[in-house]
Amino acid sequence: MKVVSIVGRPNVGKSTLFNRLIGERKAVVDDRPGVTRDRIYGVVSYHGKRFILVDTGGLVFEEKGIWEEVRRQVDFAVEEADLILFMVDVKEGVHPLDRDIADYLRRKEKEVWVLVNKVDNEKRLTEAEEFHSLGFEKIIPISAIHGYGVKDMLEEITEDIEEKEKEPWGIRIAVVGKPNVGKSSFVNAVLGYERVIVSETPGTTRDAVDSFLEYRGEKIILIDTAGLRRKSRIKEAIEYYTMLRALQAIERGEVVFVMLDAFVPVSRQDKRIISWVEERRRGLIILLNKYDLIPPEKKDEVYNYFRKKLDFIPYAPFIPVSSLTGEGIDTALLSAIELAKRRKQKLPERKLREVLREAVRKYPPPFYGKKFVKIYRLEEKGPGYFELVVNIPEALSESYLRYLKNRLYEHFDLSGMPVTIKPVKKE
Numbered sequence: 122m123k124v125v126s127i128v129g130r131p132n133v134g135k136s137t138l139f140n141r142l143i144g145e146r147k148a149v150v151d152d153r154p155g156v157t158r159d160r161i162y163g164v165v166s167y168h169g170k171r172f173i174l175v176d177t178g179g180l181v182f183e184e185k186g187i188w189e190e191v192r193r194q195v196d197f198a199v200e201e202a203d204l205i206l207f208m209v210d211v212k213e214g215v216h217p218l219d220r221d222i223a224d225y226l227r228r229k230e231k232e233v234w235v236l237v238n239k240v241d242n243e244k245r246l247t248e249a250e251e252f253h254s255l256g257f258e259k260i261i262p263i264s265a266i267h268g269y270g271v272k273d274m275l276e277e278i279t280e281d282i283e284e285k286e287k288e289p290w291g292i293r294i295a296v297v298g299k300p301n302v303g304k305s306s307f308v309n310a311v312l313g314y315e316r317v318i319v320s321e322t323p324g325t326t327r328d329a330v331d332s333f334l335e336y337r338g339e340k341i342i343l344i345d346t347a348g349l350r351r352k353s354r355i356k357e358a359i360e361y362y363t364m365l366r367a368l369q370a371i372e373r374g375e376v377v378f379v380m381l382d383a384f385v386p387v388s389r390q391d392k393r394i395i396s397w398v399e400e401r402r403r404g405l406i407i408l409l410n411k412y413d414l415i416p417p418e419k420k421d422e423v424y425n426y427f428r429k430k431l432d433f434i435p436y437a438p439f440i441p442v443s444s445l446t447g448e449g450i451d452t453a454l455l456s457a458i459e460l461a462k463r464r465k466q467k468l469p470e471r472k473l474r475e476v477l478r479e480a481v482r483k484y485p486p487p488f489y490g491k492k493f494v495k496i497y498r499l500e501e502k503g504p505g506y507f508e509l510v511v512n513i514p515e516a517l518s519e520s521y522l523r524y525l526k527n528r529l530y531e532h533f534d535l536s537g538m539p540v541t542i543k544p545v546k547k548e
Contacts, residue, residue: 122171122372122373123172123203123281124201125278126174126202128177128195130181131179142275143163162365163176164372167278170279173368178191182221207226210238211238211239211262215251227256235252237252237261238265239265240264240269240270249262261277293374294378295374298391299391301382307378364393364397377405382411395434399434399539404504408449412448437537460536463535465504473501474499477525477528484524486521494517496510499525504538506543
């Protein structure tokens with residue numbers, strides 16, 4: 122998938138543009154402890170065409186403190202990018218730091234568009250011309266706040282993207298997780314564990330590696346996040362790397378194996394990766410790797426620890442596996458196949474109506490001020506995605522939607538499927 126990175130000095134409006142472009146993607150509200158939404162990455166969808174957008178911190182060239190870390194992150198974002206949006210501020214004119222950044226980007230030999238931000242009148246539009254002095258051919262005047270020029274920019278970004286990227290062959294299973302949890306060893310164990318390997322196709326430096334196999338009559342594509350093949354300074358930005366790799370794999374997968382090391386405590390990064398799977402509404406299975414190395418008397422304790430730490434995903438199967446012995450591999454593959462098939466099946470509409478009716482009867486939505494909140498129906502729009510048709514969408518709290526969600530998990534086989542209920546107004 123095309124990767125577009127926004128780069129520029131501090132306070133030129135990068136995050137404002139980022140938030141405008143990912144728009145509804147931010148609508149997922151999450152009050153669960155530890156599940157942070159730093160929004161470094163986002164998937165932009167425009168007229169059926171999608172690309173990954175990367176936000177970066179303000180770039181300055183100081184080799185100390187936080188600025189050094191920001192510089193490393195920007196280095197990585199630039200290395201990964203197919204296109205760089207170099208943002209500047211028309212109100213401040215060409216800043217000396219803009220010239221430094223322009224020199225830095227020229228050395229990277231990447232495609233660079235200069236976005237001249239805060240253009241909100243004819244005078245500013247004329248002033249934007251001075252940024253040609255930075256030495257880049259493409260200058261695009263925009264207003265990140267008001268939206269001026271943004272649609273035209275999106276048209277150009279998506280011009281070379283196919284409307285729907287066709288995935289080949291079979292069930293797509295992404296294997297994601299932090300570095301060194303054993304993802305590649307697991308994939309190798311799968312491929313060497315009495316399987317018929319059809320072919321293996323390495324992607325580009327930035328792509329994942331796809332492995333094609335047949336298992337019990339089912340065709341499977343394993344999407345393994347690629348290894349880190351970057352200069353040493355990029356290796357230090359390991360979390361930045363991991364999240365982009367994970368997002369690329371999750372975006373392509375139908376079912377996602379999130380792999381955890383059974384000897385390593387759950388981290389914020391683990392929870393971020395899981396939250397991406399939920400947000401993209403993919404099938405979710407947790408794999409606890411290296412489980413064979415845990416003493417028998419400690420296995421239950423370790424399993425319960427991970428269940429407790431990740432209690433915000435009670436619907437997800439947790440499967441102990443071992444890349445060394447092959448333990449759990451069959452269970453994992455069979456669970457993924459079954460989950461992929463269930464994701465393609467619609468829930469019975471009659472039963473869905475009955476479950477909703479009973480849930481509302483037992484616990485009606487509270488009044489919105491003095492207004493009565495009327496729930497009409499629940500419509501299934503995709504795997505795990507439902508629209509709740511009501512008279513006042515904003516009246517339904519997160520806790521009430523969670524209540525309805527739990528009723529669905531009680532009455533339907535939605536194991537491994539993140540459920541989203543979006544209130545919409547009756548037309």
